[in-house]
Amino acid sequence: MKALVAVKRVVDFNVKVRVKADGSGLDIGNVKMSMNPFDECAIEEAVRLKEAGKINEIVAVSLGEKKCEDVLRTALAMGADRAIHVETDEELDSRAVSKILQKIVEKEQPQIILLGKQAIDDDANQTAQRLAALLNAPQATFASKVEVNNDEIVVTREIDGGVETLALKLPAVISADLRLNEPRFVKLPNLMAAKKKTLEKQSIEDLNVDISGSLKMVSVAEPKARQAGVRVANVSELIEKLAAANAI
Amino acid sequence: MTVLIVAEHNGKQLATATLNAITAAQKLGEVHVLVAGSDCLNLVEQVSKINGVAKVLHADAPHFAELLAEEIAPLVVSLAAPYTHLVAAASAFGKNIMPRVAALLDCSQVSDLTEIVDEKTFVRPIYAGNAFVTVQSDEPKLVLTIRASAFSAAVSGSQNAPIEAVMATPAQDLSRFVGRELTASDRPELTQARVVVSGGRAFGSAEQFDALLTPLADTLGAAIGASRAAVDAEYAPNDMQVGQTGKIVAPELYFAIGISGAIQHTAGMQDSKIIVAINKDPDAQIFNVADFGIVGDLFEIVPELTKQLQNR
Numbered sequence: 396m397k398a399l400v401a402v403k404r405v406v407d408f409n410v411k412v413r414v415k416a417d418g419s420g421l422d423i424g425n426v427k428m429s430m431n432p433f434d435e436c437a438i439e440e441a442v443r444l445k446e447a448g449k450i451n452e453i454v455a456v457s458l459g460e461k462k463c464e465d466v467l468r469t470a471l472a473m474g475a476d477r478a479i480h481v482e483t484d485e486e487l488d489s490r491a492v493s494k495i496l497q498k499i500v501e502k503e504q505p506q507i508i509l510l511g512k513q514a515i516d517d518d519a520n521q522t523a524q525r526l527a528a529l530l531n532a533p534q535a536t537f538a539s540k541v542e543v544n545n546d547e548i549v550v551t552r553e554i555d556g557g558v559e560t561l562a563l564k565l566p567a568v569i570s571a572d573l574r575l576n577e578p579r580f581v582k583l584p585n586l587m588a589a590k591k592k593t594l595e596k597q598s599i600e601d602l603n604v605d606i607s608g609s610l611k612m613v614s615v616a617e618p619k620a621r622q623a624g625v626r627v628a629n630v631s632e633l634i635e636k637l638a639a640a641n642a643i
Numbered sequence: 644m645t646v647l648i649v650a651e652h653n654g655k656q657l658a659t660a661t662l663n664a665i666t667a668a669q670k671l672g673e674v675h676v677l678v679a680g681s682d683c684l685n686l687v688e689q690v691s692k693i694n695g696v697a698k699v700l701h702a703d704a705p706h707f708a709e710l711l712a713e714e715i716a717p718l719v720v721s722l723a724a725p726y727t728h729l730v731a732a733a734s735a736f737g738k739n740i741m742p743r744v745a746a747l748l749d750c751s752q753v754s755d756l757t758e759i760v761d762e763k764t765f766v767r768p769i770y771a772g773n774a775f776v777t778v779q780s781d782e783p784k785l786v787l788t789i790r791a792s793a794f795s796a797a798v799s800g801s802q803n804a805p806i807e808a809v810m811a812t813p814a815q816d817l818s819r820f821v822g823r824e825l826t827a828s829d830r831p832e833l834t835q836a837r838v839v840v841s842g843g844r845a846f847g848s849a850e851q852f853d854a855l856l857t858p859l860a861d862t863l864g865a866a867i868g869a870s871r872a873a874v875d876a877e878y879a880p881n882d883m884q885v886g887q888t889g890k891i892v893a894p895e896l897y898f899a900i901g902i903s904g905a906i907q908h909t910a911g912m913q914d915s916k917i918i919v920a921i922n923k924d925p926d927a928q929i930f931n932v933a934d935f936g937i938v939g940d941l942f943e944i945v946p947e948l949t950k951q952l953q954n955r
Contacts, residue, residue: 411906513888520738520754523742555736561821612776618773621931628937634951
């Protein structure tokens with residue numbers, strides 16, 4: 396059984412991004428970039444399924460500029476067997492990404508498709524669900540537990556108020572939540588070894604995908620800043636202030 | 644403009660987040676609500692009484708009972724033709740189903756929007772709420788998910804909107820519902836509570852988290868929340884998590900106790916009306932967003948606070 400995992404290169408989660416003064420976008424020219432944390436969980440889960448003998452090949456895919464090779468090397472170092480890089484300088488939203496991934500899936504024919512539940516840059520939370528729809532495949536979003544049986548996959552997913560469990564026919568699309576697992580730390584020798592693994596290049600033109608029709612960005616603004624308030628000396632003073640504000 | 648809202652429910656009751664979505668959608672035009680389910684006529688009647696609802700569409704079939712994305716998305720698509728906007732709350736339900744609808748219709752989705760500027764222009768948070776982007780689309784149809792905390796909840800009145808039975812789409816049979824485990828609680832729901840008391844890793848253990856926060860929450864009639872660190876340490880279940888990847892809350896009063904205030908957490912609570920921070924680190928980031936802060940040991944302050952509130 397083959398697994399395909401999509402990974403995105405994003406601004407590292409520790410970086411506080413800044414809005415450009417003219418509101419035209421974000422200043423992310425020289426900040427640290429990393430693999431989207433949810434995608435790390437997706438790769439980790441695939442590697443664990445392979446270690447458990449449930450699957451025998453993991454293909455990692457990333458879309459975007461040349462530097463996406465870095466996150467693919469990380470995926471290979473974590474245990475993916477080979478990588479596909481759809482190289483483009485175009486801005487891709489979830490709609491375009493899911494259409495491109497659809498083409499890759501149709502070519503590779505994986506039984507399990509794993510993605511992070513959302514990318515921490517645009518926070519759109521759409522790609523896995525869209526891909527599942529385009530493939531007419533079942534979906535389990537926000538997965539916290541995955542079990543592969545012979546002809547179906549049983550996934551526990553996080554919902555408001557608790558968890559629910561679904562059994563999906565294969566091929567299936569799964570989006571990883573943070574509690575699915577704890578991704579392994581990549582060791583240097585693995586990173587070196589990953590350089591020998593295959594990293595195949597594809598282009599949007601080769602894949603023959605129409606990626607027109609995205610949302611237009613008008614402007615970007617800073618969030619309304621909260622003013623830091625006052626320090627109170629003790630509980631009595633706090634209660635006084637809260638009562639004065641009619642909060643209690 | 645006519646808007647179709649996909650109702651979230653448990654067969655008996657409408658999810659409160661759908662009420663917030665109904666309020667938001669009224670800015671766009673006439674609001675119709677789709678209730679898909681199995682044997683839930685009482686619920687359909689409840690929905691017809693909500694102010695602002697012009698029509699209720701009711702689809703009844705056994706395979707709609709668990710609101711699986713694979714079953715609900717084709718139904719929404721089958722009804723989509725007359726509508727300019729297909730809308731749900733950005734809850735786990737809406738996030739799961741609506742992108743599937745958008746892909747089947749080949750249209751864009753604006754996720755988790757916090758403001759409707761006009762019928763083509765919307766504001767939504769990106770980078771965990773570190774920035775808000777205004778997006779626009781000229782597409783004839785758009786899918787929207789609404790951040791519930793950014794809009795008030797619609798209320799019920801004496802009206803009776805017409806109810807129209809619609810044809811069920813056939814069962815897709817791609818996935819099977821196995822089970823659901825919901826955390827039972829008498830407390831107000833986290834995203835709807837007037838007061839939220841949230842705890843972080845500083846509580847040290849699940850027992851202490853419980854022993855200190857429960858009496859405080861009981862006294863205030865509050866919901867209990869947690870930072871991601873507290874959830875990861877298993878002091879609290881994941882559905883209590885407040886933040887970028889958890890719940891977004893905007894109560895009247897929010898207590899952040901033993902929480903350092905990373906952006907991933909503040910993204911989920913910074914729209915609260917009054918924020919109180921209790922932390923032993925005077926330089927904790929949480930004090931930058933708090934209206935009232937106390938520097939000190941939560942193990943002393945929380946019991947004292949509970950006691951003084953009880954004695955009021």
